[in-house]
Amino acid sequence: xxxxxxxxxxxxxxxxxxxxxxxxxxxxxxxxxxxxxxxxxxxxxxxxxxxxxxxxxxxxxxxxxxxxxxxxxxxxxxxxxxxxxxxxxxxxxxxxxxxxxxxxxxxxxxxxxxxxxxxxxxxxxxxxxxxxxxxxxxxxxxxxxxxxxxxxxxxxxxxxxxxxxxxxxxxxxxxxxxxxxxxxxxxxxxxxxxxxxxxxxxxxxxxxxxxxxxxxxxxxxxxxxxxxxxxxxxxxxxxxxxxxxxxxxxxxxxxxxxxxxxxxxxxxxxxxxxxxxxxxxxxxxxxxxxxxxxxxxxxxxxxxxxxxxxxxxxxxxxxxxxxxxxxxxxxxxxxxxxxxxxxxxxxxxxxxxxxxxxxxxxxxxxxxxxxxxxxxxxxxxxxxxxx
Numbered sequence: 001x002x003x004x005x006x007x008x009x010x011x012x013x014x015x016x017x018x019x020x021x022x023x024x025x026x027x028x029x030x031x032x033x034x035x036x037x038x039x040x041x042x043x044x045x046x047x048x049x050x051x052x053x054x055x056x057x058x059x060x061x062x063x064x065x066x067x068x069x070x071x072x073x074x075x076x077x078x079x080x081x082x083x084x085x086x087x088x089x090x091x092x093x094x095x096x097x098x099x100x101x102x103x104x105x106x107x108x109x110x111x112x113x114x115x116x117x118x119x120x121x122x123x124x125x126x127x128x129x130x131x132x133x134x135x136x137x138x139x140x141x142x143x144x145x146x147x148x149x150x151x152x153x154x155x156x157x158x159x160x161x162x163x164x165x166x167x168x169x170x171x172x173x174x175x176x177x178x179x180x181x182x183x184x185x186x187x188x189x190x191x192x193x194x195x196x197x198x199x200x201x202x203x204x205x206x207x208x209x210x211x212x213x214x215x216x217x218x219x220x221x222x223x224x225x226x227x228x229x230x231x232x233x234x235x236x237x238x239x240x241x242x243x244x245x246x247x248x249x250x251x252x253x254x255x256x257x258x259x260x261x262x263x264x265x266x267x268x269x270x271x272x273x274x275x276x277x278x279x280x281x282x283x284x285x286x287x288x289x290x291x292x293x294x295x296x297x298x299x300x301x302x303x304x305x306x307x308x309x310x311x312x313x314x315x316x317x318x319x320x321x322x323x324x325x326x327x328x329x330x331x332x333x334x335x336x337x338x339x340x341x342x343x344x345x346x347x348x349x350x351x352x353x354x355x356x357x358x359x360x361x362x363x364x365x366x367x368x369x370x371x372x373x374x375x376x377x378x379x380x381x382x383x384x385x386x387x
Contacts, residue, residue, distance in 0.1 A: 003034040004372050007091035009082065011042030011064075011102030014291050016050035017272050018121060019097050021179035021361035023056055029365055032374060036089050040064050040078045040102045049271040053184075060085050071134060074101045082109035093118055093368060096142060099135035107145040117142075120364060121175060122149035123156030124290075124311035131215055131309050132290075139311075148371055150364050152294075152355060153314050153384070173363040174382035177294050178356030181276060185299075189277040195265055196241070196278060205238045205283035205339070207231070211306060212245040213288040220326035221250065224286070224306055225257035227331035232263055235339055240264045241278065284338055286331070293321055294355045302348035304334050314354035314384070319347060354384040 006026055010019045016039075026035045038060040041047055051058070062081035066073060078101070086094070086109055093116040096106040103119075110117045119142050129137050140163075143149065149165055151157040152175035160170050191197050199206060209228065211221055228240055244254050244266050258264050270278065279285065280299050285292060288306040296303045297320045304324045305316075315321035324334045338345050359382070366379035 003032060005034045005091045006093055007036040008095045009038050009106035010097055011040035012100050013043055013046035013050050015097045015100055016047050017180050018176045020054040021176045022364055025361035025365045038085050042074050042102045053273055071101055075105055078102055078105040079109055086113045091115060095120055097121055099139040104138040104141050107142040111145045116147040117145055118148040119146035120150045121152055123151040123160040125159045126309045126311045128309055133214055155314055171367040172381045174356035174360035175294050176360040178298050179358050179361050181295055181298055182358045184273050184276045185280050191274050199239055201281045207238050207240045208282040208285045209242040210287045210289050216288055216326060217249050221253050223326050223328040224331055227328045230332050231335055232261060242266050243269045298353045300349050302338055318354050
């Protein structure tokens with residue numbers, strides 16, 4: 001029987017992390033599936049370190065990243081590049097992930113070639129097309145094109161059905177980021193950054209911070225950093241570890257508000273493996289990242305989300321994530337509560353895992369085989385568990 005040709009398309013670090021388990025699972029079905037891996041390299045260095053970590057060797061690399069690139073640049077370069085790859089390879093289905101510009105363009109290029117699309121991490125919504133920007137519209141437009149929708153949760157599946165997607169095209173798989181996380185956390189992990197090795201994680205409470213969202217640039221970020229300054233002044237036992245995004249607009253404000261402060265460690269962005277292991281040792285996490293909202297619940301880490309809305313409500317409903325926005329006083333009080341109230345902390349740090357069980361990639365591949373008529377039964381449905 002002829003093999004099914006599956007092409008994966010991605011271009012950023014978050015996509016690579018979450019697609020890596022899918023690629024590894026596809027390789028385990030080499031007797032049934034021919035795999036093609038194409039990257040746009042919308043992000044270059046950050047993408048490469050994940051490819052190296054998971055030993056992934058793309059068949060095609062568009063290498064589109066350029067200094068000062070705009071959404072128009074990414075869209076046009078990726079669309080043109082993928083056109084040639086699709087024309088040559090003629091895959092049976094193209095898998096895209098999540099909500100980046102590469103995701104939408106991968107779906108659009110596949111549609112132009114009348115090729116089926118599978119959307120990994122489908123159905124996330126804030127219902128505000130400008131928050132996050134451009135991710136909310138990227139995922140909605142991809143959802144409108146996709147033929148198979150791999151929803152990480154029941155909430156995401158419901159969002160898709162509310163948009164008219166037929167239920168038989170939706171598979172609730174869990175999130176592949178949990179698959180990746182299970183392969184990455186190591187109890188005795190040693191950091192290359194000696195500062196991180198020198199912290200006494202038993203006696204010091206590490207507050208891990210990340211900020212990068214476009215909508216938080218400027219005053220919102222300044223307010224967040226001012227809240228961090230006040231926390232450091234009030235709590236002598238905390239160490240703030242802040243891998244600072246390379247965006248100059250982020251770095252400038254960080255240095256103005258937090259530069260030179262004792263027990264505030266401003267470090268360069270971390271590769272995925274050290275970041276995941278640092279997250280596992282943190283006491284509290286403040287972030288505007290979407291991925292961290294998924295990973296931290298699996299590690300039992302309370303998260304204060306520095307955004308006004310989230311497309312990942314499950315952890316908030318479970319109680320391990322709390323939306324706090326960017327108001328200085330609100331951020332400060334929310335963090336202060338968790339640093340002073342042990343009961344509140346325990347309530348949030350219970351290891352509630354609404355996003356995955358490490359079997360998401362398996363379900364996705366089984367769904368592809370089922371859709372292609374190579375399996376008689378649908379894959380099992382992911383159901384959240386509490387550990």
